[in-house]
Amino acid sequence: MATAAPLTPERILEATEEVLRRHGAAKATVVDVARALGVSHGTVYRHFRTKAELRGAVTKRWLDRTSVALAGIVTGSEPPEAKLRHWLAGLFDAKQHKAGDDPELFATYTVLTEENGGVVNDHIAELTGQLTAIIQQGVADGDFASPDPALSARAVFDATSRFHDPCYAPHWSRPGIDEAFVAVLDLTVRGLRA
Known part of the structure; x- marks a missing residue:
């Protein structure tokens, strides 16, 4: 069984960009990003403390x-x-x-x-x-x-x-x-x- 690649800030930013592309800035949420990565939104928050921090990083x-x-x-x-x-x-x-x-x-x-x-x-x-x-x-x-x-x-x-x-x-x-x-x-x- 293959293991998933480790969750890195770069992977989160890649997923965030794709979520933004699909949903736009107004509708994209951290939950959407987490869902795209197959993790909980709490896991995303371990790398980026707030939605604003994530949006700033992307x-x-x-x-x-x-x-x-x-x-x-x-x-x-x-x-x-x-x-x-x-x-x-x-x-x-x-x-x-x-x-x-x-x-x-x-x-x-x-x-x-x-x-x-x-x-x-x-x-x-x-x-x-x-x-x-x-x-x-x-x-x-x-x-x-x-x-x-x-x-x-x-x-x-x-x-x-x-x-x-x-x-x-x-x-x-x-x-x-x-x-x-x-x-x-x-x-x-x-x-x-x-």
């Missing part, structure tokens, strides 16, 4: 997929300008796919991000930290001019928000959005050049 997991993918660009060997372009295009692409590939799940996570502001703030801090590293490299290489790379990174993040802030998701599939992105990207890069 939100973080969803957001981390983007920041982890982008981290590889930051540590890559491209010159800073190419790296910045690649990173911003990667962020836009990731957000477009999240919104377009599974609109129901994206809507669910939009609700979850609104109720988990701390998780979102940490995600934004991680993303702007990645941008800061790219801009610092550009300054060190003489490609970018910035007296305060962290401030410049936040400005770049804010200037490109139309292409990654979920409130703009309805615009991401409109005609001309790619051309608009390239125009903003070109302007941003020109503004950073030494």
Whole structure:
């Protein structure tokens, strides 16, 4: 007789994501997650003390997929300008796919991000930290001019928000959005050049 895989936080988060996909944020419960795992809801609560903690963890997991993918660009060997372009295009692409590939799940996570502001703030801090590293490299290489790379990174993040802030998701599939992105990207890069 095969034994079930041990219950880990990761397995709980996978099941939670599937329950959210099926039921949406408003109807998904810890009991639903436990049922999907074949355990009692008390067992889930041993890993995540509250429903809010579970929802925050699954939100973080969803957001981390983007920041982890982008981290590889930051540590890559491209010159800073190419790296910045690649990173911003990667962020836009990731957000477009999240919104377009599974609109129901994206809507669910939009609700979850609104109720988990701390998780979102940490995600934004991680993303702007990645941008800061790219801009610092550009300054060190003489490609970018910035007296305060962290401030410049936040400005770049804010200037490109139309292409990654979920409130703009309805615009991401409109005609001309790619051309608009390239125009903003070109302007941003020109503004950073030494």
